[in-house]
Amino acid sequence: MKKREEKKSVKGFLMQVFILLFGFVMVYPVLWMISSAFKENKDIFTDIGLVPTVFNFNAFIDGWRGVGNANFGVFFFNSFKIVIPVVVLTILSGLLVAYGFARFPFPGKKILFSIMIATLMLPTSVLTIPTYVMFSKVGWVNTYLPFIVPAAFSTSAFFVYMLVQFIRGIPVELDEAARIDGCNSFQILVQVIVPLCKPAIFSAGIFRFMWTWNDFFGNLIYINTVTKYPISLGLRMAIDNTAGSVNWSSIMAMSVLSILPPVILFFVAQDYFVEGIATTGIK
Amino acid sequence: MKRLRKGIALLTAAGMMAGMMTGCGGGTQTAGGGTVSGSGQSSGQDSGSKGGEASGGQVVLRFAWWGGEERHNATLEAIAKYQELNPNVTIEPEYGGFDGYQQKLITQLSGNSAADIIQIDQPWLADINKQGDLLMDLNTSENIDLSQFDETFLKNCLEFDGKIVGVPTGMNTNVFLYNRDVLTDDRFGADKIISWEELMEIGTQMHAQDPEFYLLNVEQTIINLMLHSYLNQQTGEYIFNKDYERTFTEEQLRDGFQMVVDWIDNGVIEPAEVNGIYVNRWYENPKWIDGKLGICQVWLSSQSTATVDGSIDVGVMSMIREADGVGSGVMIRPSQVYSIPSSTKYPEEAVKFLDWLVNDPEAAAILKDTRGVPASAAARQVLLDMEILSEENNHVVESAMEAGAMTIPNLPTGDMEQMWLDAIQEVEYKVASPEDKAKELVADFDELLQELKEGQ
Numbered sequence: 001m002k003k004r005e006e007k008k009s010v011k012g013f014l015m016q017v018f019i020l021l022f023g024f025v026m027v028y029p030v031l032w033m034i035s036s037a038f039k040e041n042k043d044i045f046t047d048i049g050l051v052p053t054v055f056n057f058n059a060f061i062d063g064w065r066g067v068g069n070a071n072f073g074v075f076f077f078n079s080f081k082i083v084i085p086v087v088v089l090t091i092l093s094g095l096l097v098a099y100g101f102a103r104f105p106f107p108g109k110k111i112l113f114s115i116m117i118a119t120l121m122l123p124t125s126v127l128t129i130p131t132y133v134m135f136s137k138v139g140w141v142n143t144y145l146p147f148i149v150p151a152a153f154s155t156s157a158f159f160v161y162m163l164v165q166f167i168r169g170i171p172v173e174l175d176e177a178a179r180i181d182g183c184n185s186f187q188i189l190v191q192v193i194v195p196l197c198k199p200a201i202f203s204a205g206i207f208r209f210m211w212t213w214n215d216f217f218g219n220l221i222y223i224n225t226v227t228k229y230p231i232s233l234g235l236r237m238a239i240d241n242t243a244g245s246v247n248w249s250s251i252m253a254m255s256v257l258s259i260l261p262p263v264i265l266f267f268v269a270q271d272y273f274v275e276g277i278a279t280t281g282i283k
Numbered sequence: 284m285k286r287l288r289k290g291i292a293l294l295t296a297a298g299m300m301a302g303m304m305t306g307c308g309g310g311t312q313t314a315g316g317g318t319v320s321g322s323g324q325s326s327g328q329d330s331g332s333k334g335g336e337a338s339g340g341q342v343v344l345r346f347a348w349w350g351g352e353e354r355h356n357a358t359l360e361a362i363a364k365y366q367e368l369n370p371n372v373t374i375e376p377e378y379g380g381f382d383g384y385q386q387k388l389i390t391q392l393s394g395n396s397a398a399d400i401i402q403i404d405q406p407w408l409a410d411i412n413k414q415g416d417l418l419m420d421l422n423t424s425e426n427i428d429l430s431q432f433d434e435t436f437l438k439n440c441l442e443f444d445g446k447i448v449g450v451p452t453g454m455n456t457n458v459f460l461y462n463r464d465v466l467t468d469d470r471f472g473a474d475k476i477i478s479w480e481e482l483m484e485i486g487t488q489m490h491a492q493d494p495e496f497y498l499l500n501v502e503q504t505i506i507n508l509m510l511h512s513y514l515n516q517q518t519g520e521y522i523f524n525k526d527y528e529r530t531f532t533e534e535q536l537r538d539g540f541q542m543v544v545d546w547i548d549n550g551v552i553e554p555a556e557v558n559g560i561y562v563n564r565w566y567e568n569p570k571w572i573d574g575k576l577g578i579c580q581v582w583l584s585s586q587s588t589a590t591v592d593g594s595i596d597v598g599v600m601s602m603i604r605e606a607d608g609v610g611s612g613v614m615i616r617p618s619q620v621y622s623i624p625s626s627t628k629y630p631e632e633a634v635k636f637l638d639w640l641v642n643d644p645e646a647a648a649i650l651k652d653t654r655g656v657p658a659s660a661a662a663r664q665v666l667l668d669m670e671i672l673s674e675e676n677n678h679v680v681e682s683a684m685e686a687g688a689m690t691i692p693n694l695p696t697g698d699m700e701q702m703w704l705d706a707i708q709e710v711e712y713k714v715a716s717p718e719d720k721a722k723e724l725v726a727d728f729d730e731l732l733q734e735l736k737e738g739q
Contacts, residue, residue, distance in 0.1 A: 042592050045567040067355045068378065129393055136394040220387050224345065224377045239380035240351040247352060
């Protein structure tokens with residue numbers, strides 16, 4: 001009996017060691033980024049150790065100043081100016097559309113739903129030039145509208161699909177009960193569906209936040225003026241591999257700062273988020 | 284109630300349909316813009332007259348470039364100076380890193396919304412030019428002094444269908460740099476010529492003395508450049524000519540591949556497994572920083588990269604070549620190109636700014652060598668006087684021009700580079716013998732050239 005327990009604990013111990021090692025390997029790039037932020041530029045690629053020999057905060061000061069007429073304060077502010085409306089509007093419009101698909105029968109519903117799923121399958125690279133031409137004709141280039149307006153019209157099929165699946169899982173009896181109590185269909189959405197959807201809403205919000213925050217290509221194409229650059233463009237602003245040396249330490253320092261908002265958001269909303277991906281089956 | 288709901292649903296559906304239709308419309312319009320090249324030109328002329336009218340009032344020009352910190356700061360300073368000299372012109376800078384610049388530019392050009400002055404990389408021009416008259420012909424303007432540039436150089440690199448589509452920002456040539464602290468004997472220097480055999484001997488000998496030391500700091504892209512030079516010295520031409528014909532023989536290529544294998548076997552270069560890590564960033568190889576690699580081949584513009592923030596003392600040496608070679612093996616190309624898209628509203632104002640940027644002594648003094656050694660003779664003189672351009676580098680550029688640099692045809696090259704890199708990798712990793720690979724690459728290369736020729 002005792003022997004068996006011993007065996008079990010050895011097994012458990014080995015398991016722990018393995019998980020720790022594997023975890024370290026997975027986290028290593030992040031640790032490397034953080035440590036590089038404190039190193040001298042010339043030591044980044046020569047000094048393999050994670051702990052810098054001398055801690056050096058200059059990279060943060062130099063990096064924050066940016067290049068030319070914009071600093072990272074401006075870039076952070078711009079990123080929030082894009083991300084916040086996009087996240088809020090994606091959730092609002094996504095909920096309305098998903099509610100429609102999940103609860104109401106209407107002519108052509110099946111076709112419309114398959115069209116929506118089809119847009120989900122469409123590779124974004126196919127859409128780049130046509131949408132760019134469209135937005136440039138409307139005169140929206142060099143503004144944040146190409147990100148915000150589509151979000152207001154629920155063009156990210158992924159979130160609609162996710163919310164539809166979630167709402168379908170909520171028993172229709174609850175709607176009926178609310179209707180008997182005198183709710184109209186909008187009140188049902190607000191007072192019954194939304195509170196029950198919280199996990200799905202949080203997952204959608206966090207995903208949208210992270211994708212928009214890290215999006216490089218969309219920002220690159222639509223934003224021209226440097227003072228309108230969001231973080232993702234600001235970080236790559238002075239990386240020119242074709243000539244000259246790159247000041248990696250400031251870039252690493254700013255990268256460290258730039259991952260803070262998504263990380264903080266993730267931990268704050270962690271409970272809902274984990275519940276959300278568990279219940280919708282997205283992994 | 285129910286009816287209302289139905290109405291909303293229908294409206295939404297209609298909205299979605301409309302959205303799809305506009306999407307499609309956008310798509311066809313791009314295709315149209317690509318094929319109808321004549322319309323692009325006429326709109327350029329229209330806007331020309333508009334530009335003339337507007338020159339009295341405020342003109343806003345957008346100027347897009349990529350670069351690192353130094354180039355950004357210098358260019359911003361130059362812009363400020365130009366605005367001070369020309370109060371009626373406002374220049375909006377649009378700068379960023381190199382990542383994605385090309386995709387952005389291509390998208391903007393197809394949407395007719397590119398900046399008024401754009402920095403382009405010379406190899407992209409052939410493809411852009413294929414899509415129609417997207418770039419303005421600078422020969423048509425009197426406001427720019429093209430005589431400051433070497434005529435053959437301008438013709439070879441920037442003339443497409445008889446139009447000069449841009450001006451070089453600077454000149455770039457491939458040079459060998461050696462670590463002065465490590466290679467101290469007098470075989471190395473700007474005026475010494477080393478042959479490929481001598482290179483092999485020195486490398487073998489030094490590796491035998493110190494097994495940690497390798498003479499050449501190369502990776503596949505550099506080996507590719509060196510092979511091109513090696514072949515050029517035997518044929519006098521680039522690997523293919525203006526008619527898309529292969530210029531070298533299978534035996535010449537085999538000898539080149541054999542040389543690469545011998546380099547590896549003799550310890551002249553690091554094994555493929557090691558140098559493969561540093562593709563496109565050989566200067567980050569710790570061995571280079573520690574002085575365990577002696578020589579690198581770079582574009583002159585990357586000289587500062589090679590010194591790793593000035594911690595390595597490098598000297599320029601001549602192109603490695605046999606005394607009796609036909610070609611010089613030296614490549615010369617614009618570091619980048621400034622072009623003006625035909626969609627610009629103020630062509631003449633844009634040309635004026637461009638002329639100032641490349642030819643004016645004041646601009647040259649501000650921009651220094653942030654875009655390579657200036658191609659304009661006037662600008663080069665300014666930098667020599669300021670001692671920013673070293674006599675050594677000026678000598679390299681001027682002797683490269685004199686030596687009759689190998690002319691790279693202005694033609695689309697498709698997957699050519701990748702094809703060569705793959706072949707070099709296979710040889711380096713000894714997956715294929717030099718004989719077999721030379722035979723195979725010659726066959727593939729001929730096929731590609733044939734395809735490219737038919738695609739013209």
